[in-house]
Amino acid sequence: MSLESIKYKRGNLEILDQLLLPLQTRYVKVRGVEDGWKVINKMQVRGAPAIAIVGCLSLAVELLNDDMSDKKHMRQEIEGKLNYLVSARPTAVNIKLAAEELINLANTLCADETVSVDEFKERFICSIESMLMKDIEDNKAIGRYGCEAILNNLDGEGQVRILTHCNTGSLATAGYGTALGVIRSLHAAKRLEHVYCTETRPYNQGARLTAYELVHEKIPATLIVDSMVSALMHARKIDAVVVGADRVAANGDTANKIGTYQIAIVAKYHEVPFYVAAPLTSIDMSLSSGERIKIEERPDREMTHIGEHRIAAQGINCWNPSFDVTPGALITGIITEKGVYVPHKLKEAVHS
């Protein structure tokens, strides 16, 4: 059984509390938009696709229990609530794009006089619900394309060693995963020798979540701390790096978990192909480059404490950007559900 970060049945949404993993498995009920905002902001749910899906589903749950009888009022409420949800975390673009699409849908349904208020609600909720299946299908396609691209680089029929950063698996998506989906796909094809995952300081998504998923899936894996990447590439042959993305600009510059940029530099030096695996919903064509991506800064406490235990000197200043931007020039290919694109050809993926 794959790990399930989102449990949804019409009117009922629960998310696996990722603050408690890997020590406890507890689901939290999300009763509406206020809860949705909180679980995203507190990182009880995290990962760009999962954030978008949970945010939108929280609205679906709230709408179902609302007995609004006026379409214009419903449209207005939807727009306000979606904009509020987008504000919970600023870097991942998936929720922003999903909100824009849903606001357009609400505008269309509102303007169509043949659509009753009940039909408006029903069609709107169905559209949100379809995000779950679509994300899993997209991830499986990403897995296939990524597996193919990595193996095409290989001389012969051997197995590969992969390095990944942060968490991009079932817990960060509706299921299967993006970068972890590629790894899953290589493993299923019996072409994965080993995967190395970074600890991913300061929040430790690698040690807490990726490692948990890899152990759960019985995929041969080793955990390293973030500062070991150069040594790893020098000492053990790594065939490719695969990471996820929170926002990809039109030129391929990619915002992802802090530390991704330095891994890409190290990969370039060691001539290791560096792939970003992301659905098209992570691509923001409105930004010409990564310079304009807003980077979320998180509380010092993520760095100074582990749980309740302080590990940093009292009084020290901290800087805690949650993401960094890897220039497109360091990226070998962006693996999407439509195929693998070199950064400057991304437009083709979006418009195909």
Ligand code: MRU
């Ligand atoms: O701060 P997080 O845990 O939400 O950051 C997650 C990442 O950076 C992931 O690598 C990214 O969202 C891709 S998830 C498929």
